Amino acid sequence: MITAQIQGSAVLRIKKVTVKTGISRSSIYYKINPASKYFDASFPKPIRLGAGSVGWLESDIDVWLASRPAAG
Numbered sequence: 001m002i003t004a005q006i007q008g009s010a011v012l013r014i015k016k017v018t019v020k021t022g023i024s025r026s027s028i029y030y031k032i033n034p035a036s037k038y039f040d041a042s043f044p045k046p047i048r049l050g051a052g053s054v055g056w057l058e059s060d061i062d063v064w065l066a067s068r069p070a071a072g
Contacts, residue, residue, distance in 0.1 A: 011047065011055035020061055042067065 018025055030038040032046065044060035 009060075010058040011049065012058050012061065013053070013055050017056050017061060020058075021065065 012020065014025055014028065017023075017028060021028070023031075027038065028043075030036040031040040031043040033039060042064065044056050044064050046054035046056050049055050
């Protein structure tokens, strides 16, 4: 299952998050790891989908992308 619906917002798996943000898989996991020097507290937290899978709410990713400064 690539996408699911939770309260009207799509849940994106890591592959779709990398495409939408343009950030690599490893960089995303660095951003959510508080022990990493690349930790970004503003990056959306994943939600648990099962024993070994997580996803991100698409609406949270959209808000995070909108809050980023535009590349100039």
